Amino acid sequence: MNTRGVLREGEAVIFFDRKEREYLRRLEAGKTISIRGGKISTDSVLGSEEGVYVRSSLNEGFFVFRPSLARLVPNLPRQAQVIYPKDIGPLLLWADIFPGATVVEAGVGAGALTIALLRTVGQEGRVVSYEIREDFCRMARQNVAHFYGPAPQWTLKSGDIAASLEEREVDRIVLDLPEPWQATRQAWEALRPGGILAGYVPTTPQLKTLIDSLREHGGFIGVESFECLMRFWHVKGLSVRPQHRMVAHTGFITVAKRILAPT
Numbered sequence: 001m002n003t004r005g006v007l008r009e010g011e012a013v014i015f016f017d018r019k020e021r022e023y024l025r026r027l028e029a030g031k032t033i034s035i036r037g038g039k040i041s042t043d044s045v046l047g048s049e050e051g052v053y054v055r056s057s058l059n060e061g062f063f064v065f066r067p068s069l070a071r072l073v074p075n076l077p078r079q080a081q082v083i084y085p086k087d088i089g090p091l092l093l094w095a096d097i098f099p100g101a102t103v104v105e106a107g108v109g110a111g112a113l114t115i116a117l118l119r120t121v122g123q124e125g126r127v128v129s130y131e132i133r134e135d136f137c138r139m140a141r142q143n144v145a146h147f148y149g150p151a152p153q154w155t156l157k158s159g160d161i162a163a164s165l166e167e168r169e170v171d172r173i174v175l176d177l178p179e180p181w182q183a184t185r186q187a188w189e190a191l192r193p194g195g196i197l198a199g200y201v202p203t204t205p206q207l208k209t210l211i212d213s214l215r216e217h218g219g220f221i222g223v224e225s226f227e228c229l230m231r232f233w234h235v236k237g238l239s240v241r242p243q244h245r246m247v248a249h250t251g252f253i254t255v256a257k258r259i260l261a262p263t
């Protein structure tokens with residue numbers, strides 16, 4: 001994932017129009033990019049600094065930038081729901097994902113969280129991702145290749161994490177799947193003592209079942225759950241107020257620490 005320098009072949013970029021609508025595209029030399037019926041030659045963007053202004057064949061202007069993670073995630077091609085940036089940030093912090101960490105995650109979906117994990121653990125870390133659906137594996141592989149780049153620190157395993165979690169001495173486990181409680185025992189066995197399990201579920205029955213399973217297992221303490229509300233503001237002239245619309249609910253984040261032996 002390039003973060004600096006001129007825009008290069010193969011990179012993902014976001015085109016912002018004058019209303020700040022966003023269009024995620026990849027730069028492929030010799031090709032033409034289409035946005036709302038207008039065409040832009042990729043070669044007019046390659047080799048430019050970020051922030052360059054280009055015009056399409058319909059004379060519509062766009063600023064071009066590399067996507068920040070917060071811009072990339074909502075624009076990722078996907079078939080499954082991604083974890084939104086408002087939750088990814090706190091999740092990375094509360095699960096205490098760190099450079100060099102070994103992290104297991106399931107499921108992968110479109111790979112939004114995977115990309116955030118890869119970036120956070122860095123080249124010295126390791127991310128092992130389990131995904132039960134082969135078609136989602138293909139999509140995640142493509143998204144990681146297109147929007148993160150080469151990821152030698154990543155292993156993607158096609159399978160049910162509850163049936164096939166093989167790793168041991170793992171620092172962190174992140175479960176974003178419908179029934180994370182099915183993997184509570186396996187997660188405890190995979191985590192090192194002091195390791196952290198993080199779960200992400202959208203509904204209260206799932207939240208309760210997950211927490212009950214952690215308590216019944218007896219191998220975790222410090223179980224905490226929360227949700228994040230993020231309200232953007234409209235600031236223009238004298239109109240300074242919250243935006244009318246917000247994403248009110250996405251999911252609940254739960255974290256728990258693995259103790260040495262279940263009680």
Ligand SMILES: C[S@@+](CC[C@H](N)C(=O)[O-])C[C@H]1O[C@@H](n2cnc3c(N)ncnc32)[C@H](O)[C@@H]1O
Binds near residue numbers: 081082179
């Ligand atoms: C909400 S999506 C994950 C989204 C992903 N975290 C992201 O940010 O793009 C849930 C995924 O879990 C997968 N899944 C469900 N049960 C699973 C299991 N037992 N083992 C592995 N993957 C599973 C589903 O196929 C689906 O892709």
